Amino acid sequence: MNAPASPSVAVASTAADWLEPLNAAQREAVTHGAGGAGVPGPLLVIAGAGTGKTNTLAHRVAHLILHGADPARILLLTFSRRAADEMGRRVRRILGHAAAEHPWLAQANLEWSGTFHAIGARLLRDYAARIGLDPAFTIHDREDSADLMNLARHEAGLSTRERRFPLKGTCLAIYSATVNTGAPLAGVLQSTFPWCAEWETELKALFRAYVAAKQAQQVLDYDDLLLYWAHMMDEPALAREVGDQFRHVLVDEYQDTNPLQARILLAMKPDGRGLAVVGDDAQAIYAFRGATVRNILDFPAHFDPPARRVTLECNYRSTQPILAAANAVIAQAAERYDKELWSARESAVRPQLVSVRDEADQAAFVVERVLARREEGIELRQQAVLFRAASHSARLEMELTRRNIPFVKFGGLKFLEAAHVKDVLALLRWTENLRDRVAGFRVLQLLPGIGPKSAARVLDNLAAAPAGCELLAEQPVPEAARAGWAEFAALVEELRRADAAWPAGFERACRWYEAHMPGLYDDATVRQGDIQQLARIAATYPGRQRFLTELTLDPPGATSGEAGMPLLDEDYLILSTMHSAKGQEWRSVTVLNAVDGCIPSDISTRSTLEIDEERRLLYVAMTRARDHLELVAPQRFYVSGQQGLGDRHVYAGRTRFISNRMLGHFEQMSWPEPPAELRGTPDSRQAALDLAAKMRGMWD
Numbered sequence: 001m002n003a004p005a006s007p008s009v010a011v012a013s014t015a016a017d018w019l020e021p022l023n024a025a026q027r028e029a030v031t032h033g034a035g036g037a038g039v040p041g042p043l044l045v046i047a048g049a050g051t052g053k054t055n056t057l058a059h060r061v062a063h064l065i066l067h068g069a070d071p072a073r074i075l076l077l078t079f080s081r082r083a084a085d086e087m088g089r090r091v092r093r094i095l096g097h098a099a100a101e102h103p104w105l106a107q108a109n110l111e112w113s114g115t116f117h118a119i120g121a122r123l124l125r126d127y128a129a130r131i132g133l134d135p136a137f138t139i140h141d142r143e144d145s146a147d148l149m150n151l152a153r154h155e156a157g158l159s160t161r162e163r164r165f166p167l168k169g170t171c172l173a174i175y176s177a178t179v180n181t182g183a184p185l186a187g188v189l190q191s192t193f194p195w196c197a198e199w200e201t202e203l204k205a206l207f208r209a210y211v212a213a214k215q216a217q218q219v220l221d222y223d224d225l226l227l228y229w230a231h232m233m234d235e236p237a238l239a240r241e242v243g244d245q246f247r248h249v250l251v252d253e254y255q256d257t258n259p260l261q262a263r264i265l266l267a268m269k270p271d272g273r274g275l276a277v278v279g280d281d282a283q284a285i286y287a288f289r290g291a292t293v294r295n296i297l298d299f300p301a302h303f304d305p306p307a308r309r310v311t312l313e314c315n316y317r318s319t320q321p322i323l324a325a326a327n328a329v330i331a332q333a334a335e336r337y338d339k340e341l342w343s344a345r346e347s348a349v350r351p352q353l354v355s356v357r358d359e360a361d362q363a364a365f366v367v368e369r370v371l372a373r374r375e376e377g378i379e380l381r382q383q384a385v386l387f388r389a390a391s392h393s394a395r396l397e398m399e400l401t402r403r404n405i406p407f408v409k410f411g412g413l414k415f416l417e418a419a420h421v422k423d424v425l426a427l428l429r430w431t432e433n434l435r436d437r438v439a440g441f442r443v444l445q446l447l448p449g450i451g452p453k454s455a456a457r458v459l460d461n462l463a464a465a466p467a468g469c470e471l472l473a474e475q476p477v478p479e480a481a482r483a484g485w486a487e488f489a490a491l492v493e494e495l496r497r498a499d500a501a502w503p504a505g506f507e508r509a510c511r512w513y514e515a516h517m518p519g520l521y522d523d524a525t526v527r528q529g530d531i532q533q534l535a536r537i538a539a540t541y542p543g544r545q546r547f548l549t550e551l552t553l554d555p556p557g558a559t560s561g562e563a564g565m566p567l568l569d570e571d572y573l574i575l576s577t578m579h580s581a582k583g584q585e586w587r588s589v590t591v592l593n594a595v596d597g598c599i600p601s602d603i604s605t606r607s608t609l610e611i612d613e614e615r616r617l618l619y620v621a622m623t624r625a626r627d628h629l630e631l632v633a634p635q636r637f638y639v640s641g642q643q644g645l646g647d648r649h650v651y652a653g654r655t656r657f658i659s660n661r662m663l664g665h666f667e668q669m670s671w672p673e674p675p676a677e678l679r680g681t682p683d684s685r686q687a688a689l690d691l692a693a694k695m696r697g698m699w700d
């Protein structure tokens with residue numbers, strides 16, 4: 001729903017009120033060019049951690065709307081759907097306060113707010129006819145893309161070489177890096193995948209086949225959503241049309257965009273008018289996916305005159321000691337925009353650096369601390385435990401489950417990666433697009449009596465049939481499958497009809513699938529809970545296409561220790577990878593495994609660039625904390641893969657990002673604390689526990 005665009009009345013009366021909570025720099029960013037006659041020139045907001053970047057962006061959007069901008073012509077690009085939703089809520093709240101006398105303003109809906117990928121998908125559908133795409137294209141997630149790559153790899157005879165050709169995941173990673181960075185394949189191989197460089201020719205042929213397969217099946221992968229969008233913008237007339245559709249384009253987390261995304265923006269807004277980007281170079285943590293911090297460093301110079309730059313340096317989130325420790329970590333980074341973050345939140349409490357014996361003690365320590373803080377009035381959901389790799393929280397998850405403490409985990413295995421959830425989604429995708437071979441291959445084999453061969457035969461027949469004449473019911477299937485085939489074909493036909501009701505159709509699909517689950521999985525009853533959860537999620541979307549697109553692009557990232565997600569009013573501890581903690585804040589933050597090998601991760605220490613990114617990752621983790629921050633360093637790790645109760649372990653050193661010189665920023669302690677009588681000087685210990693006397697006493 002769009003707000004009627006006549007807000008200048010509201011502006012006149014209350015302009016000062018909603019700007020009042022902002023500091024001078026934030027206000028400068030919010031009001032830049034708004035209210036003037038034309039479209040404002042380009043704006044770059046460099047915002048340190050916790051300086052109110054999200055807040056500022058939300059105020060800017062609200063401010064533009066209050067000055068007459070049509071919400072339907074504002075494009076807001078965020079890093080995740082979660083961030084887009086949060087931004088929408090904040091904007092409506094600000095509008096609600098700012099223009100209480102115009103309640104319709106608080107209803108303003110940001111129709112065009114989402115990730116680059118989600119927005120790309122919508123634009124490609126809107127412009128499909130003009131760029132030779134079928135608007136019913138389906139989108140492959142990473143796993144589907146890897147499966148299709150594997151098929152192409154197999155068909156090209158590359159899986160039978162005597163020397164090992166890279167596996168599907170690596171092939172896809174190389175393909176994706178090449179597409180997203182816009183660099184030549186040879187360069188990507190040299191810099192990032194040197195062990196695959198000898199296969200350049202074969203890889204090129206493989207990627208050609210992969211692209212052909214996608215086109216024949218009318219599927220797009222994640223990278224295509226950006227790539228097609230970028231190519232569409234190479235056409236000046238289309239670029240102008242799409243650019244004009246949006247009077248304002250605002251981009252959050254600009255430091256984590258890749259060259260393709262920058263190319264899209266610059267093509268849409270070549271003179272930068274209406275373009276505002278916000279980011280923090282010190283928080284760039286996605287280079288491994290092709291993002292480049294150069295986008296933000298080079299942004300102003302793309303325009304003439306250069307973009308206006310506003311720097312936010314006042315941190316509202318963390319106490320001064322937490323900020324001082326985080327600043328010390330990032331100060332060692334090589335290249336960055338200079339900014340001196342400061343906090344007005346005084347505190348005498350320094351962050352803690354806690355040494356524990358091993359991961360079991362680490363888990364026990366965390367639980368003890370979390371519960372103690374809860375007693376002090378900090379809810380569990382205001383407390384987060386962060387880690388570099390999803391697997392680092394395994395020991396803690398066990399302990400939390402044992403102690404009956406609910407938690408939600410962000411990052412790691414996703415709900416949508418579960419096989420049964422993928423089955424249902426594949427069924428939906430296939431009904432959307434019968435040429436989607438990966439989806440079809442999965443769905444057909446759900447039917448008893450159909451294996452890979454018969455599935456492939458059916459798919460071949462369908463691919464050969466003219467569009468709209470795929471007669472599913474008449475497909476030759478093995479005798480064993482015949483009984484269920486008619487029912488299945490009827491279901492697909494019904495779901496494919498344009499007027500198929502939503503979410504009723506989805507529920508029909510779920511019922512059909514649930515009937516097959518006992519034959520597919522031993523633990524079908526447990527898995528059924530997830531299918532019901534999926535049905536609940538589906539009911540919140542307006543239709544199948546939107547549901548599939550958004551779920552594929554930005555899946556719900558939480559898995560929980562409980563069956564199903566916790567209810568919204570429950571209290572639960574947050575567990576999260578550092579990457580997924582981006583943009584969040586909690587009153588207390590505990591960083592697990594603050595040791596070398598975990599952060600920096602031992603797989604990311606090949607170059608200074610990689611090490612710098614790991615440093616920024618630790619910086620992001622530390623700056624999520626408002627009041628309490630503790631970094632836990634287990635001294636030893638058990639070596640996995642031992643037989644029985646093997647006791648082999650390795651010793652770990654404190655993370656290299658906290659050098660001896662920086663220790664003054666931390667309170668150091670060990671846990672468990674030694675008993676009182678064992679603390680103090682060696683002399684006093686001797687007095688408390690005279691073992692020597694005991695030994696002598698044994699022979700009295």
Ligand SMILES: Nc1ncnc2c1ncn2[C@@H]1O[C@H](COP(=O)(O)OP(=O)(O)OP(=O)(O)O)[C@@H](O)[C@H]1O
Nearest residue numbers: 021022023049050051052053054055316317583584
């Ligand atoms: N002008 C202000 N006055 C008081 N509090 C503010 C102000 N601006 C922001 N804040 C508060 O500061 C905290 C950080 O704000 P926000 O989440 O917008 O920061 P951010 O720059 O997006 O952080 P990061 O980049 O670290 O994720 C929030 O709790 C927010 O409410």
